[in-house]
Amino acid sequence: MLRAQVRTATINRVPASRRPLTIMAQAQKAPIYDLVLKAKAGEPFKLGDCPFCHRVLLTAAVKKFPVQATLVDFRNKPEWLLQPPPVGSGGKVPVLREPVSGLVMPDSDVIVEHLEKLYPEPSMRSDTPADLGSKLFPAFRGFLFAAAGSEEEAAKRGELEGELRALDAHLAQPGKGPLLGGAHISQSDAAIAPKLYHAKTALAHFKHYSFPSDLKALQKYMDAIAATPEWKATDYGTDAIIAGWTAHLAHH
Ligand SMILES: N[C@@H](CCC(=O)N[C@@H](CS)C(=O)NCC(=O)O)C(=O)O
The missing domain is CATH 1.20.1050.10 (Glutathione S-transferase Yfyf (Class Pi); Chain A, domain 2)
Structure with a gap:
């Protein structure tokens, strides 16, 4: 197991010793993904409360793929994030960034489907009826x-x-x-x-x-x-x- 790096420094310039988030990850010959997530309101160096980010984080934790996190302070969103796709997401998180290809992928529906294809094991595919809990x-x-x-x-x-x-x-x-x-x-x-x-x-x-x-x-x-x-x-x-x-x- 490796500890995933947390690259809050990109936005928040947090020294390595104060980086807060650890996500389980495992060494694999795969690119490190950057997950852009909501920071806690009022505490921009801590993970925040976005349920869509949580969904992607749970997927990363189950599949144990290499991931680092960038936390976004919602009162001070970076300029690129505010731009529409393909540069940003119109200001929403989560966003998956793939540093090698430059891919910027917003929307948890799209991200988890992408991850399911890239990392099919363990499968998280579900036979639960799609409308259950949808409202x-x-x-x-x-x-x-x-x-x-x-x-x-x-x-x-x-x-x-x-x-x-x-x-x-x-x-x-x-x-x-x-x-x-x-x-x-x-x-x-x-x-x-x-x-x-x-x-x-x-x-x-x-x-x-x-x-x-x-x-x-x-x-x-x-x-x-x-x-x-x-x-x-x-x-x-x-x-x-x-x-x-x-x-x-x-x-x-
Ligand atoms: N359909 C999107 C929804 C993402 C979403 O609404 N995220 C919220 C945070 S929980 C957001 O970024 N809101 C922008 C804002 O409140 O400024 C997804 O599944 O990723």
Whole structure:
């Protein structure tokens, strides 16, 4: 195992001794990829709370390919990132950069598919129905941003709970779980679990809301993924989630 280098110095000029992030990586005859990720709000040298970045990081951790990270302070985005493709991403992260070819690849959907082709083993391909959890993030955001006590808030909470119930019912089927990928993290897990993490953390903090307590399979699921080495290696912590949504809510 090698420790992946963290090249925050590109943007933030952090001395090597203070580089914060370690991602599991393994020596292979492959180019080192640069993952451009969100920094923590207010602490630009720490990994931030982007669920789409988390998805790519989990993929990197499962597949153990060589990767380094560049953290972007959202209050001070680099000029190249703000440009549209092929130079930048219009300001969004994650972005995968391949230094040798000069490839700049935005969008977690595209990035994980690319990585799945380049590093087919271990496979993270998933047979989970594509629509499972697909409305989770917009429903959560809608709930979070809606005024307390409003009809909009009740509607979005209802939508969120519909998504949570569908996930719970799927996981509770005989032979399913503990993860959507069974014993291993699949692409569905990498996509959905970070969104659940955001929803659970931010709604508890800002809305004093908890996921319905009868959703036992869902609770087991969240505990099971949090216990994996890949999650532990890529977790930015609940305080980063709260800092991130505090910044969003301030601008809303
Ligand atoms: N569809 C994109 C979504 C990426 C996205 O929305 N990223 C957020 C961070 S979580 C972002 O960069 N937002 C720009 C901003 O808030 O300034 C993907 O899957 O990569």
